[in-house]
Amino acid sequence: MGFFSSLRALFSSGPTSGGGKEREEEVSAFDPALLSPEEREMLAALRRAEPKLSAWLGVVLEGVTRADDLLYARISFLLAALETPPFEREEFVRKFGLWLKDMDYERIQDFRSELQYRLALALDLEDEEDERSRLMLKIADGLSSTRSRIAGGLNRLFLPGRAVDASFWEELEETLILADMGAGVAGSVCADLRKRAAAEGLSDPGHLRAALCAELRGFFKPPRRVGLIAPPEVVLVFGVNGVGKTTTIAKLCHREIMRGKKVLLAAADTFRAAAVEQLEIWAGRAGAGFYAKGQGADPAAVTYEALEKGLREGFDLIFVDTAGRLHTKANLMEELQKIVRVAGKVHPGAPQRSILVLDATTGQNALSQTRIFRQAVGVDELILTKLDGTAKGGIAVAAAAEFGIPISFVGLGEKMEDLRPFDPELYVSALLGGDAGQQAQN
Numbered sequence: 001m002g003f004f005s006s007l008r009a010l011f012s013s014g015p016t017s018g019g020g021k022e023r024e025e026e027v028s029a030f031d032p033a034l035l036s037p038e039e040r041e042m043l044a045a046l047r048r049a050e051p052k053l054s055a056w057l058g059v060v061l062e063g064v065t066r067a068d069d070l071l072y073a074r075i076s077f078l079l080a081a082l083e084t085p086p087f088e089r090e091e092f093v094r095k096f097g098l099w100l101k102d103m104d105y106e107r108i109q110d111f112r113s114e115l116q117y118r119l120a121l122a123l124d125l126e127d128e129e130d131e132r133s134r135l136m137l138k139i140a141d142g143l144s145s146t147r148s149r150i151a152g153g154l155n156r157l158f159l160p161g162r163a164v165d166a167s168f169w170e171e172l173e174e175t176l177i178l179a180d181m182g183a184g185v186a187g188s189v190c191a192d193l194r195k196r197a198a199a200e201g202l203s204d205p206g207h208l209r210a211a212l213c214a215e216l217r218g219f220f221k222p223p224r225r226v227g228l229i230a231p232p233e234v235v236l237v238f239g240v241n242g243v244g245k246t247t248t249i250a251k252l253c254h255r256e257i258m259r260g261k262k263v264l265l266a267a268a269d270t271f272r273a274a275a276v277e278q279l280e281i282w283a284g285r286a287g288a289g290f291y292a293k294g295q296g297a298d299p300a301a302v303t304y305e306a307l308e309k310g311l312r313e314g315f316d317l318i319f320v321d322t323a324g325r326l327h328t329k330a331n332l333m334e335e336l337q338k339i340v341r342v343a344g345k346v347h348p349g350a351p352q353r354s355i356l357v358l359d360a361t362t363g364q365n366a367l368s369q370t371r372i373f374r375q376a377v378g379v380d381e382l383i384l385t386k387l388d389g390t391a392k393g394g395i396a397v398a399a400a401a402e403f404g405i406p407i408s409f410v411g412l413g414e415k416m417e418d419l420r421p422f423d424p425e426l427y428v429s430a431l432l433g434g435d436a437g438q439q440a441q442n
Ligand SMILES: Nc1nc2c(ncn2[C@@H]2O[C@H](COP(=O)(O)OP(=O)(O)OP(=O)(O)O)[C@@H](O)[C@H]2O)c(=O)[nH]1
Pocket: 239, 240, 241, 242, 243, 244, 245, 246, 247, 248, 269, 272, 275, 322, 323, 324, 325, 385, 386, 387, 388, 410, 411, 412, 413, 414, 418
């Protein structure tokens, strides 16, 4: 359900006021006549609230302090008010209850943000302004160390009245290099901006700041959306050791399951001890299917058989976890190429998405990893992990500028909700500060 249909659902006032058969069918969530006085009051409060998820959640969580029946009743009430069908409502509440038990969470402050994240996914409200500002806060938080490294330099540069002369351009280039954008990208950004400033007669540092943001945003391509594919969609995930492949798969899997997809995880990392068990635990927690052949098995065979299972059992999505490989090791690259070949044999077109996971804290080294993986197997998407707390936030710009590969998600921490769609605009604001960045810091 999108944002506008959520709104419509909430504001439609039930069969009694609608009139006409069509309307009766459309509005099925509540019969106001059957609501208790408290429920009627809560529905009225929802309608009075600012139309956004956090405000609605504020209304229904009033007086709820812990994970108990009252909590489940209130979540259910909100979902019903938003016209979620009864089955989906029950499933949502049941799965959330299981997760709370699994995580041993009792107090509302421990699970409120996960609840909001799950609701945003289930109700398709992630693009809502409210969710975007939550994301902004997270990204701004993650990039605060990069920003603080370069903030002084940028603030001096963009001070009103500052002369835009040769030393201005020199300092700007140095500041961008400090943010780990790399000398090549920093140089070309400055050269382009300089040309633009001359052509458009920009001499005011404030305008130049905005032009710089636009220039950086321009490097990012939107992720390719694969349309019209025969399911299952196969997503191959690779990268060097310890970058966060398996955790990222768990997070992606969680997102997709929250959106109602049937997901299978394939354990093609048969190299590292305990890798298979690690993935199996994630699959269990998320409620995904799982396929493995144990440690030491041929990763291509695991992939082949997982795809057969996926086709046979009607999965929507398969994530293939692979062994962390040093990008300099040729035999491991060959293993990855074999996985790709085999996947295409059993399911033509697979893998539909090849994702390279990069650890943002490794800085410029991420670029050589991208180059080598791209040559070996091709890369459709990049996911940048560990942006929380890195001082190398500019690496996203460097990777986008050098390879033109879209960044689909960023990892901002270890929790399930800490993987978020990449938003160039938010990212650049968070990196350089300025209006949006400052807002998020407040
Ligand atoms: N802070 C932070 N930690 C992360 C993030 N993503 C992953 N991690 C952590 O990074 C560590 C390695 O994660 P894994 O998912 O096991 O990495 P991997 O690439 O599968 O590792 P190998 O299979 O050994 O190559 C774990 O401790 C994760 O919790 C992130 O976005 N932020």
